[in-house]
Amino acid sequence: MRALLFAALTMVALPTMAEKLTIERIFDGGNLAGAAPRGLQISPDGSRVTFLRARADDQFQLDLWEYQLKDNKTRLLVDSKKLEPNGEQLSDAEKARRERERTAGLHGIVSYQWSPDGKQLLFPINGKLYVVALATPDAAPTPLDTGDNVIDPKISPKGRYVSYVRDQNLWVIELSTGEAKQLTHDGGGTVHNGEAEFVAQEEMDRSEGYWWAPDDSAIAFERYDEAKVPVTKRTELFADHTDVIDQRYPAAGAPNVAVKLGLVSPAGGQPRWIDLGKDADIYLTRVNWLPDGKHLAYQRMPRNQQKLDLRLVDAKTLAQRTLLTEASDTWINLNSDLTFLKDGKSFLWGNERSGYHHLYLYGLDGTLKHAVSEGDWPIDGLLAVNEHTGTVFVASNKDAVPEKQVYALKLDGSTAKAPARISQGAGTHVASFAPDGSFYLDNFSSVDTPPQVSLHKADGSLVSWIEPNKLDEKHPYWPYRDSLIKPEFGTLKAADGQTLYYRLYKPAGFDPTKKYPVFDMFYGGPHAQMVSNAWGDYFNQYMANQGFVVFTLDNRGMARRGRQFENAIYQQLGAAEVDDQLVGIHWLKSQPWVDAKHMGVFGWSYGGYMTTMMLAKASDELAGGVAVAPVTNWRLYDTFYTERYLGRPQDNDSGYTRSSPMAWLDGLTSKLYLVHGMADDNVLFLNSTELMAELQKRGTQFQFMAYPGAKHGLNLPGQRSHVYHLIENFFQQQVKGAAVAPVAPKAVAVPAAATTTR
DSSP, rough: OOOOOOOOOOOSSOOOOOOOOOOHHHHHOOOOOBBBBBBEEOOOTTSSEEEEEEETEEEEEEEEEEETTTTEEEEEEEOOOHOOOOOOOOOHHHHHHHTTTTTTOOEEEEEEEEESSSSSEEEEEEEEEEEEEESSSSSSSEEEOSSOOOOOEOOTTSSSSSEEEEEEEEEEETTTTEEEOOOOOOOOOEEEEEEOOOOHHSSSSBBEEEEOOOTSSSSEEEEEOOOOOOOEEEEEOOSEEEEEEEOOOTTSSSSSOEEEEEEEOOOOOEEEEEEEEEEEOOOEEEEEEEETEEEEEEEEETTSSSEEEEEETTTTTTEEEEEEEEEEEEEOOOOOOOEEOOOSEEEEEEEEESSSSSSEETTTOOEEEEEEEEEOEEEEEEEEEETTTTTEEEEESOOOOOOBBEEEEEEEEEETSSSSEEESSSSEEEEEETTTTEEEEEEEEEETTEEEEEEEETSSOOEEEEEOOOOTTTTTTTGGGGGGGOOOEEEEEEESSSSEEEEEEETOOOOSSSSSEEEEOOOOOOOOOOOOOOOOOHHHHHHHTTTTTEEEEEEOOOSSSOHHHHOOOOOOOOHHHHHHHHEEEHHHHHHHTEEEEEEEEETTTTTHHHHHHHHHHHHOOSEEEEEEEEOOOOOGGGGHHHHHHHOOOTOHHHHHHHHGGGGGGGGOSSSSEEEEEETTTTTTTTTHHHHHHHHHTTTTOOOOEEEEEOOTTOOOOHHHHHHHHHHHHIIIIIIISOOOOOOOOOOOOOOOOOOOOO
């Protein structure tokens, strides 16, 4: 469920026979994806491409590299080991930020930024800021005098300043003088300036809390006060000590932070505050400056997430007006498509009014001009706009649901129903465009092609390879190539007739006359797609090579399929999702090569929740399952995520009750292995302890594994290998080796459902 970690480990000797892929090799032996970079960026002048690449001796430590287009040469820019020879000592704020950004397992240079003139690169490491001058790339990076433990550094759009957050306040350094200036002064305790609150980072895809005007004249910043957010005392158990953490965690139904939006000059002075409206219980979801530097826009959403206002503010007078309002009977999905065009007259906006995510062109008076994309297919998001050619670039799965391709549309709407596909090759294309949309980087992979990076013109034609990453004798996956199993993709039908996509690996040496046990791995939750044509499904490959049929199905409620597909989970979770997963289970059981008595399920996070729900509702169908870091009581999960689907607990008590495995535990008769990190600040450890207490009260036997000091991703050394050995052992011994005879689940008395249930 985490993005693949890219590394540059290579093999130099051609093996005389294929080696067997092991769990240790997958998680501790260097990245099997090969020399695949991450953090790809095109320089402002278009002369080079920069990226982060893992070290050959440490797949989790990243260095900064560049590729020169003029000579097609790649070279190391910054060796992170030289700047942090003794390892990192990060602040709690930075650790939390990386956990939210899913980079907690990485160290070294994990992010960087170009100066607007393309002459310098800014990056943080070990809580300090450094600048690299491209004119003298061999010189040591220059440290900035910012003090320690800075977060979210940025170079201002005109390149005059570097800004950052320290001690919960916003600061700038004027690069010409090196003088640091503190812009806010009330940060501390429960007050944070220039930071994004927990739910913004975790759920809104917004990790930043301040935004520069394009002319360097001002900074818009968020100020939040979490005084009213309840304190959760969380005990973090480590191998050698115990910490008691007072975490302000906004659980469903509880108060959120109080948020304000201010403007401040980089020269200093008192902030000016923008009126966010009479309703204080809102979410500040997005902030964007217009190209003129005189206006900014913000997006405001009420607590129930059924309305979204786009407001335009005059930065001088603070006068404001509503540009447009979105409304929904269920919930509104956020996106980052908003783009104000340089013509000063119009903007692009994404919404799902048609039932699918599409782009629309609006005038600055809020009037809809026309659709830019249209049809019974969704875009993933806006990639770039070339205003000179009148072209808009988007990502979509229009041609094949398990894929991601790049498409071009005309800004005038003339091709809204017929976008031109510019990416080539079946699989997943992740494109990064130059600011003007004139060319792009394509990070491509498929189930049998490791990630490859190439540079293309806007029409899709190849300019050059940045990293071909061929699967040859130098590639780290080369010794295991003979064990690579190509999956099959297919479709089934949900109860309401909608199409469900699955991915299936048949076991190594497959014999259709034999019967095989099943390893069913799913996620099942919103904003995710698991059935994809992309590289890196290593553990599923491993399990197929251990003799399992490996199956994954994307149920209703998941992403990239339109609102009808998503809305099936509204007001109750774990109903439509379980029904759809059982469609997959029943189809598998109808195959002559499946051993129907030896089928198990595994999931992590929402997938862990799905495992508990599957076993509680359908133990008669399954031998057992492994649930890692599951939500077991949605009243314990955060406001923004949970209330989007279930509303507040005080308004939908029965929906919360029926969405929890606690309501169905009398039916849990199959074998359960429960796993949780003991310092998880996302899905709190309390979820598993509540479930354990309920199972013990009922006399239900189960297995349990706790990981000392581990957050949600179990990223401490050795933990990933350990947990995946645990998963394999469970399936070998409890699913494949000793299937449980079917037992009909007992009826459970629960409150009336808010929506249709199984």
